[in-house]
Amino acid sequence: xxxxxxxxxxxxxxxxxxxxxxxxxxxxxxxxxxxxxxxxxxxxxxxxxxxxxxxxxxxxxxxxxxxxxxxxxxxxxxxxxxxxxxxxxxxxxxxxxxxxxxxxxxxxxxxxxxxxxxxxxxxxxxxxxxxxxxxxxxxxxxxxxxxxxxxxxxxxxxxxxxxxxxxxx
Numbered sequence: 001x002x003x004x005x006x007x008x009x010x011x012x013x014x015x016x017x018x019x020x021x022x023x024x025x026x027x028x029x030x031x032x033x034x035x036x037x038x039x040x041x042x043x044x045x046x047x048x049x050x051x052x053x054x055x056x057x058x059x060x061x062x063x064x065x066x067x068x069x070x071x072x073x074x075x076x077x078x079x080x081x082x083x084x085x086x087x088x089x090x091x092x093x094x095x096x097x098x099x100x101x102x103x104x105x106x107x108x109x110x111x112x113x114x115x116x117x118x119x120x121x122x123x124x125x126x127x128x129x130x131x132x133x134x135x136x137x138x139x140x141x142x143x144x145x146x147x148x149x150x151x152x153x154x155x156x157x158x159x160x161x162x163x164x165x166x167x168x169x
Contacts, residue, residue: 008025011024011025011027012025012027012028012030013027013028013029013030014027014029014030015027015028015029016126021117021118021119022119022124022125023119023125023126023127024124024125024126025125025126026126026127027126049152050152051088051089051152053152054088054089054090054150054151054152055087055088055089057089057092057150057151057159058074058087058089058092058150060156060159060160060163061092061148061150061159061162061163062074064160064163064167065094065163065166065167066167067166067167067169069096069097069098069102069169070095070096070102070166070169071094071095071096071144072094073092073093073094089150091116091147091150092147092148092149092150093116093145093146093147093148094145094146094148095141095144095145095146096144097144099115099143099144099145099146102146102166102169103115103146105165105169106162106165106166106169109165111149111161111162111165112149113146113147113148113149114146114147115145115146115147116145116147117142120135120138120139120142122135122138148162148166149162
């Protein structure tokens with residue numbers, strides 16, 4: 001019968017967050033239920049195939065994005081994504097000093113991007129003892145990150161269009 005306690009417990013089970021990406025507490029990911037478990041049992045059959053497709057898309061991005069304003073997550077000259085099997089490319093994050101401008105440009109071209117984790121960890125309420133730290137490199141990198149679309153259901157044409165638009169930026 002304690003509403004405040006219930007609110008805190010709900011936040012704790014979701015990474016300490018009541019609002020997405022705003023962590024008020026040091027929390028956990030404790031959100032799986034029976035339906036999610038059943039769904040995953042089915043989806044696991046396709047995991048290797050979907051991970052391979054993500055690697056193929058990441059490889060295409062790395063080989064074909066040719067824009068000096070964009071920093072790729074891997075050096076295309078040194079690493080072949082499809083051979084780097086440890087990475088499944090849940091996100092494909094690029095960096096650019098013109099992140100907000102690039103995001104608007106891509107949105108204007110009907111390409112959705114995301115800024116994952118918009119608040120750096122040392123600025124989160126849950127880590128308030130770190131809020132006063134000056135971490136200029138962290139904050140600079142943080143202000144440049146943009147997640148490009150990457151999904152195993154994306155077609156080659158969709159991926160090519162994204163690359164084309166980024167190269168035109």
